[in-house]
Amino acid sequence: MVYTMQNYFEQAKQVWKTESEALAHIREVITKETFNNVIDLLTNNNGRIFISGCGTSGMAAKKIAHTLTCVEKPASYLNPADAIHGGLGVLQKEDILILVSKGGNTEELLPLLEVAKKKAVTVVGVTENKSSAIGKHVNHLLNVSVPEEPDMFNMLATASTLAVIALFDAISIQLMETTGFTKEQFQIIHPGGAVGDRLSHDTN
Incomplete structure (x- = not known):
């Protein structure tokens, strides 16, 4: 397609349509059993939570770590x-390692998977490729896939990244329920910004 000022916005609407369809597709690819198992794992773990990924998946991993931390499930990004x-010395028994990789064979992550197994660390894999190294060798697999990416090459990790983040948004919100997370807790850890101001004045 030749891009002109006349179709800029039409193309943008197509991007949003593709991404919204990707979010809706999560309901088709994530099973209730797997989702519930991950919720139970994160609710009841006695260790720490580490999340790792490379490139765009690494950016998603950092967002996930922040969101989990915001609901009192402290998580750290592992470069x-x-x-x-x-740095793998940080992983200890009873910890949880979440590996985010679209293709599931990210070379930089495979040593983490191997060491986690040796150290009895529970590994959650997040990938679209069930046949990949990560797909086949984790304790819990969140098989996140999207029908397509919205770019002209169907390659830029945009819709797929949103899907991963949206999945962990749902996980984090469910953890608020299972752990009894309160508004008072939220106020303590989030005193700044507009959210902090709202919490300090919201008595409901």
Whole structure:
């Protein structure tokens, strides 16, 4: 398509349509059993939570770590480059490692998977490829796939990244229920910004 000022906005609407369809598709690919198992795992774990990914998946991993932390499930982003140079010492038994990889064979993440297995760390994989190394060798697999990406090459990780983030938004909100997370807790950990101001004045 030749892009002109006349069709800029029409193309933008098509992007949003494709991305909204990707979000709706999550309901078709994530099973109730797997979702519930991950909720139980994160609710009842006695260890720490680490999340790792590369590139765009790494950006999603950082967002997920922040959201989990905001609901009193402290999570840290584990940089895969630093991890294989001694950083893997942070992983201990009873910890949870979440690996985010669209294709499931990200070379930088495979050593983390191997070490996690040796150290009895529970691994949650997030990938669209069930036949990948991550897809086949994790304790819990969240098989997130989308019908297509909205770019002209069907390659830019946009809709798929939104789907991963939306999945963990749902997980985090469910954890608020299962852990009894309160508005008072939220006010303590989020005193700043518009949210903090709203919490400080909201007595409901």
